[in-house]
Amino acid sequence: MKTIYFDNNATTRVAPEVVEAMLPYFSQYYGNASSMHSFGGAVARDIAAARKKLADLLGADPSEIIFTSCGTESDSTAIWSALRANPSKKHIIASRVEHPAVKNLCEKLEQNGYRVTFVPVDRQGRLDMDFLKESLTDDTAVVSLMWANNESGVIFPIEKIAPMLNERGILFHTDAVQAVGKIPIDLGRAGVDMLSLSGHKLHAPKGVGALYVRKGTRFSPFLVGGHQEQGRRGGTENVASIIGLGRAAELAAAAIGDENTRVRALRDRLENALLEKIPSAMVNGDRENRLPNTSSVAFEYVEGESILLMLNELGICASSGSACTSGSLEPSHVLRAMGVPFTAAHGSIRFSLSVYNTQEEVDFIIENLPPIIDRLRQMSPFWADARRKGA
Numbered sequence: 001m002k003t004i005y006f007d008n009n010a011t012t013r014v015a016p017e018v019v020e021a022m023l024p025y026f027s028q029y030y031g032n033a034s035s036m037h038s039f040g041g042a043v044a045r046d047i048a049a050a051r052k053k054l055a056d057l058l059g060a061d062p063s064e065i066i067f068t069s070c071g072t073e074s075d076s077t078a079i080w081s082a083l084r085a086n087p088s089k090k091h092i093i094a095s096r097v098e099h100p101a102v103k104n105l106c107e108k109l110e111q112n113g114y115r116v117t118f119v120p121v122d123r124q125g126r127l128d129m130d131f132l133k134e135s136l137t138d139d140t141a142v143v144s145l146m147w148a149n150n151e152s153g154v155i156f157p158i159e160k161i162a163p164m165l166n167e168r169g170i171l172f173h174t175d176a177v178q179a180v181g182k183i184p185i186d187l188g189r190a191g192v193d194m195l196s197l198s199g200h201k202l203h204a205p206k207g208v209g210a211l212y213v214r215k216g217t218r219f220s221p222f223l224v225g226g227h228q229e230q231g232r233r234g235g236t237e238n239v240a241s242i243i244g245l246g247r248a249a250e251l252a253a254a255a256i257g258d259e260n261t262r263v264r265a266l267r268d269r270l271e272n273a274l275l276e277k278i279p280s281a282m283v284n285g286d287r288e289n290r291l292p293n294t295s296s297v298a299f300e301y302v303e304g305e306s307i308l309l310m311l312n313e314l315g316i317c318a319s320s321g322s323a324c325t326s327g328s329l330e331p332s333h334v335l336r337a338m339g340v341p342f343t344a345a346h347g348s349i350r351f352s353l354s355v356y357n358t359q360e361e362v363d364f365i366i367e368n369l370p371p372i373i374d375r376l377r378q379m380s381p382f383w384a385d386a387r388r389k390g391a
């Protein structure tokens with residue numbers, strides 16, 4: 001059975017070009033970039049080239065890029081660094097829909113003497129800007145807001161928020177793990193102090209990420225050890241994966257137009273057909289300001305997990321929430337924060353596309369999902385009840 005992969009916000013296929021670029025670094029160029037000999041020195045130069053490619057994708061300077069092991073490490077590093085840079089300040093602001101990499105860290109910090117304000121979102125997943133403005137205090141050390149949400153795809157107005165924080169000298173970190181490679185980002189003018197990204201969301205391997213730290217931002221390392229990454233992250237570099245991330249950044253820069261036209265059109269084709277063919281279905285999130293590849297659709301009165309199992313039997317991979325929360329039957333914290341009604345949150349499915357998806361695959365889902373929902377609803381007492389009430 002062919003795998004039809006629509007779960008690219010969970011992780012992506014490593015691009016064949018990325019694999020090809022990485023392979024020589026396992027058995028041919030295996031030197032340590034810190035070594036004195038030229039065999040290791042060549043590896044250091046290749047890491048520098050990868051750093052430049054990633055910096056170019058982001059409109060940053062290579063010296064502003066620190067390679068890490070994943071998005072989670074980048075998020076933790078950024079927030080801890082901001083707190084260490086401002087030891088007298090004890091207030092943190094994040095949104096209610098942050099990924100657990102930020103949300104759970106903030107909750108931990110709350111138990112350790114910090115005050116955290118979680119900014120709400122509206123029914124469309126849009127940030128409450130007035131609430132954010134009113135939450136800023138002289139005690140605020142850092143604001144951490146995701147650039148784009150992993151479940152709804154909703155994009156926060158990061159570039160609009162930045163000047164407000166820059167003016168007050170409050171450090172601004174953005175978790176851009178889902179945004180990088182999908183929408184254009186220009187850190188030269190975005191005004192953020194720190195940005196996290198993760199390789200495996202943009203067709204590089206798992207186990208590599210990066211943190212952008214704007215020049216002049218006070219920084220304190222999370223992993224203390226050797227002098228790698230100019231003393232900003234100890235640990236021998238994951239060379240092959242860094243090379244892979246550099247190549248993936250180059251590919252993403254070339255494909256971003258395709259992502260925003262062809263991938264967006266495929267997503268819209270899927271979404272519009274499902275809304276048309278399936279009654280009591282709705283999109284979660286602001287359809288205007290959204291990642292081009294993401295669609296979260298609520299099919300009321302059915303269990304998302306049952307839908308996923310039936311899709312799985314056809315080889316279709318999707319997700320019922322974020323990858324990290326699936327396995328729990330509770331609706332995700334993101335959908336709850338958006339105020340999605342319980343009956344809809346439970347039946348929400350996230351489809352996330354990539355440049356590898358085809359119209360044929362989209363049409364296969366359009367053909368097969370409506371009868372699945374219909375069959376599940378025939379078994380649902382909630383649906384029978386809703387029908388009686390006129391759904």
Ligand code: PLP
Pocket residue numbers: 009010069070071072073099101146148149150175177178198199200209323
């Ligand atoms: N932030 C967001 C928005 C994510 O979607 C993810 C992964 O799903 C992460 C952070 C964590 O990234 P990683 O898996 O590389 O630790």
